[in-house]
């Protein structure tokens with residue numbers, strides 16, 4: 001600030017007082033130096049985020065762990081525990097990196113390092129994704145022989161691109177023309193579909209990912225010929241977002257109490273007789289308690305998409321959770337109807353049983369699960385990293401069923417494992433019950449056995465109670481899917497050249513997406 005600036009003049013005027021207050025604050029907090037005081041304040045301001053490393057998934061479509069360790073993370077100190085990553089490196093010390101023991105191709109690094117300007121991030125070689133958010137694709141574990149994969153609720157695309165990387169790593173050396181494994185990624189919201197499309201492209205997986213742009217997964221006809229090979233589905237529907245880190249962390253502000261206010265006090269109650277200096281504090285803490293109570297009674301619930309809902313009471317919260325659970329159940333049940341499906345994962349970033357174990361129990365007891373032989377993917381059958389993950393489902397919330405509770409995978413923001421609050425469970429079936437499938441087929445029929453149709457002739461699906469929707473062109477015509485993006489790129493010139501140009505523009509513009 002220039003010397004004559006009002007703020008500077010005022011600060012200079014009170015410099016001695018401010019300096020002595022700062023020293024007192026440091027001593028009160030038992031910080032032996034200014035450096036340590038600063039660290040304490042930064043940590044408190046970071047809130048629960050300080051308990052979580054910066055998780056980075058290495059996108060093996062474009063790079064390898066080895067390449068990233070010798071470039072982007074060159075010189076980082078290798079550690080083996082989350083606590084070691086979280087410990088603040090003393091000034092001048094190196095940043096730390098942990099190669100995750102559960103999820104392949106995932107690393108955790110010291111918080112506060114800005115990787116968003118690195119070439120690796122801008123070109124999609126590394127993707128910021130919380131460790132827990134990597135559980136579903138890893139648990140689904142799609143192999144080429146499992147057929148095509150569906151991501152029913154895909155934007156912004158962290159799990160879609162993770163699935164794409166797993167499929168890419170496992171693709172056979174010699175593939176029959178047109179027989180390669182595809183990923184169908186549906187996203188109902190058009191704006192978020194744009195983000196998804198961009199992320200698929202930057203991750204380099206557009207060749208085998210079809211984006212169902214703006215498309216409601218529940219309206220997709222599982223009997224459609226393009227889905228006959230869909231063997232596994234990942235469902236990560238909208239949820240309360242109660243496990244998201246940083247949702248309720250608010251930096252604490254300490255405003256020094258002024259001497260005059262604490263002696264005179266603005267409280268009318270004080271004037272009415274109590275009069276002692278200490279009472280203002282009492283009043284303040286009473287008021288704070290009341291404010292807290294009111295805040296608890298009327299809080300804003302921000303879901304995983306950032307939508308706000310006012311929750312005035314426990315009853316409000318319960319009805320909101322029940323509404324979400326109803327929609328989540330519908331999405332999973334729809335996935336179970338895909339004719340060739342053998343594996344499904346269901347996940348939320350919520351910590352509420354209503355959206356988690358309760359949904360799992362309802363899925364297991366549903367008519368479709370019973371009829372088609374769907375069951376829980378037991379812990380002993382899970383991929384190693386998920387089998388070994390120590391935090392499991394709640395027994396009580398699974399009605400005392402220990403096998404299901406142990407099969408469910410959970411995490412909590414403050415459980416010491418350095419991840420967000422999350423839930424995932426898997427469902428599998430062996431297919432032997434397929435013959436017992438509904439002999440009347442998937443469409444609703446009237447009393448005379450005729451298929452019920454809308455005025456355009458589209459049959460009503462039993463699973464959704466609504467007519468089948470026509471698929472947008474990008475899902476019905478392979479050429480068109482790629483064509484959609486290429487069309488823009490090839491406008492007015494040499495296609496290849498333009499494509500390359502567009503690609504690099506895209507990389508430059510890439511701001512990236514966080515989980």
Ligand SMILES: C[S@@+](CC[C@H](N)C(=O)[O-])C[C@H]1O[C@@H](n2cnc3c(N)ncnc32)[C@H](O)[C@@H]1O
Pocket residue numbers: 133152153154155156157158159160186187188189192215216217218236237238239304305331
């Ligand atoms: C939790 S987010 C998904 C996050 C995503 N799996 C990822 O890892 O990046 C849920 C998404 O599902 C979308 N969605 C909700 N209901 C849907 C439906 N019936 N069909 C398709 N998308 C849906 C929402 O718009 C939202 O973008």
